[in-house]
Amino acid sequence: MQLEVIILAAGRGTRMRSRLPKVLHPIGGRPMLAHVIDTALALEPRAVHVVHGHGAERVRAACDAPGVDWVEQDRQLGTGHAVECAMPRVQADSHVLVLYGDVPLTRPDTLGTLLGGLEDGPLALLTMEVEAPTGYGRIVRDDAGQVCRIVEEKDASPSERAITEVNTGILAARAEPLRGWLDRLDADNAQQEYLLTDVVGLAAAAGESVAGRRVADPTEVSGVNNRVQLAALERAYQLRGNRALMLAGVGMADPARVDIRGRLEHGEDVWIDVNVVIEGDCRIGPGVTVGPNCVLRDCELAAGARVESHSVVDGARVGPDCRVGPFARLRPGTRLDAGARVGNFVETKAAAIGEGSKINHLSYVGDAELGRGVNLGAGTITCNYDGHAKHRTVIGDRAFIGSDTQLVAPVVVGAGATVGAGSTITRDVGEGELALSRPRQRHVSGWRRPGERDSEA
Ligand code: UD1
Numbered sequence: 099m100q101l102e103v104i105i106l107a108a109g110r111g112t113r114m115r116s117r118l119p120k121v122l123h124p125i126g127g128r129p130m131l132a133h134v135i136d137t138a139l140a141l142e143p144r145a146v147h148v149v150h151g152h153g154a155e156r157v158r159a160a161c162d163a164p165g166v167d168w169v170e171q172d173r174q175l176g177t178g179h180a181v182e183c184a185m186p187r188v189q190a191d192s193h194v195l196v197l198y199g200d201v202p203l204t205r206p207d208t209l210g211t212l213l214g215g216l217e218d219g220p221l222a223l224l225t226m227e228v229e230a231p232t233g234y235g236r237i238v239r240d241d242a243g244q245v246c247r248i249v250e251e252k253d254a255s256p257s258e259r260a261i262t263e264v265n266t267g268i269l270a271a272r273a274e275p276l277r278g279w280l281d282r283l284d285a286d287n288a289q290q291e292y293l294l295t296d297v298v299g300l301a302a303a304a305g306e307s308v309a310g311r312r313v314a315d316p317t318e319v320s321g322v323n324n325r326v327q328l329a330a331l332e333r334a335y336q337l338r339g340n341r342a343l344m345l346a347g348v349g350m351a352d353p354a355r356v357d358i359r360g361r362l363e364h365g366e367d368v369w370i371d372v373n374v375v376i377e378g379d380c381r382i383g384p385g386v387t388v389g390p391n392c393v394l395r396d397c398e399l400a401a402g403a404r405v406e407s408h409s410v411v412d413g414a415r416v417g418p419d420c421r422v423g424p425f426a427r428l429r430p431g432t433r434l435d436a437g438a439r440v441g442n443f444v445e446t447k448a449a450a451i452g453e454g455s456k457i458n459h460l461s462y463v464g465d466a467e468l469g470r471g472v473n474l475g476a477g478t479i480t481c482n483y484d485g486h487a488k489h490r491t492v493i494g495d496r497a498f499i500g501s502d503t504q505l506v507a508p509v510v511v512g513a514g515a516t517v518g519a520g521s522t523i524t525r526d527v528g529e530g531e532l533a534l535s536r537p538r539q540r541h542v543s544g545w546r547r548p549g550e551r552d553s554e555a
Pocket residue numbers: 106107108109110149171173174175176177178179180198199200233234235236248250264265266267293294295321
């Protein structure tokens with residue numbers, strides 16, 4: 099049977115108290131709606147229709163994906179009306195699954211089970227047992243245990259309010275009968291909305307059996323109405339992902355203190371310490387260790403690399419067995435070849451650092467190319483910016499740059515050259531040369547400090 103998914107995402111989300119449309123608030127660094135679209139696509143449907151309204155353009159721009167059909171709902175007249183907006187695009191022989199843009203953590207397997215319910219009848223509901231059902235639509239069953247309708251909280255009698263089996267909102271239906279039920283909806287209820295839930299009563303009244311499937315894990319059907327709920331789902335999402343990573347061989351000091359906001363590819367025996375945030379697309383080779391309080395963003399760490407505590411690796415490629423940090427910042431365009439070292443309080447940007455080269459302390463290296471075995475002393479700075487344009491610094495193999503050197507780019511230091519500490523290098527240094535540019539040291543004997551002179555007077 100062919101599947102079409104309808105995702106409801108038109109609501110404003112007033113309780114987020116945000117200018118960002120609700121469904122664009124992120125879970126794991128991606129809009130909630132993008133997660134729901136992924137889940138829908140995982141079911142290999144014929145089409146995914148997203149019903150959107152508030153912030154329509156932003157929503158489309160942020161979540162567009164091949165195979166997504168965008169349907170506008172100008173006025174939000176209720177969940178039933180929202181589904182109706184998409185129905186003209188749905189083919190007659192399809193099975194329809196209704197999901198929500200603010201319910202991001204449903205598992206495709208669970209939805210597969212729900213869709214299985216359509217083998218026995220035209221309508222299947224995903225329900226859940228809860229201790230405190232306040233706010234949910236309640237599932238009303240008859241004496242034989244058959245689902246006969248859903249009653250919304252605001253319309254429920256006291257005895258109906260005591261029901262603890264609730265509607266998750268997610269349902270599946272055969273397209274043709276669904277179309278018929280939607281046609282017959284009215285807004286004659288406390289909310290004066292066209293309620294999708296009313297199709298259940300219509301189906302049951304027509305003698306159809308309604309399949310109820312209970313979901314065990316409430317996070318799968320939890321929705322987000324405010325930032326407290328968003329944070330709770332973020333935790334659930336992180337824990338779910340980190341558990342999967344640990345089972346795949348990634349060691350973590352504490353899975354509650356590693357956040358992945360993107361994709362992580364990894365080799366064997368990776369170790370991640372506490373308070374690490376991983377963003378974008380990161381690839382980490384076997385045996386890599388990441389110390390506490392690090393941020394990795396869109397980077398590659400090759401086998402055996404070590405990133406020590408409090409380092410930021412952003413848009414950089416770190417070669418095998420390199421050491422980075424503690425307190426290092428690698429900015430986009432940094433490339434470290436095998437065994438290179440970047441130590442504390444070093445910032446690099448658009449810098450290629452050759453095999454075994456070292457920048458161990460307090461440096462800025464930008465728009466630079468270092469050969470192999472180069473040593474940059476503490477406090478070395480590439481002056482790459484003249485206030486107008488950026489210029490390159492090139493340093494040959496095995497060059498030794500003394501501490502506190504300024505390399506005023508564009509400048510080239512040849513292979514094997516030595517630069518004396520404290521130099522300001524403004525002209526190219528030839529291969530094997532020594533360059534020094536500091537004033538000669540002076541000595542004044544018998545010098546007295548101003549205070550000492552005063553007391554003598
Ligand atoms: C809905 C169910 C309720 C269930 C609960 C679970 C209905 C009538 N009730 O209630 O039984 O227990 O979910 O959370 O379905 N939306 C639109 N367009 C509209 C109206 C809503 O896109 O015209 C979207 C909203 O953005 C929202 C979602 O549909 O994300 C649910 O709508 P809402 O009115 O919040 O339903 P609930 O009161 O949560």
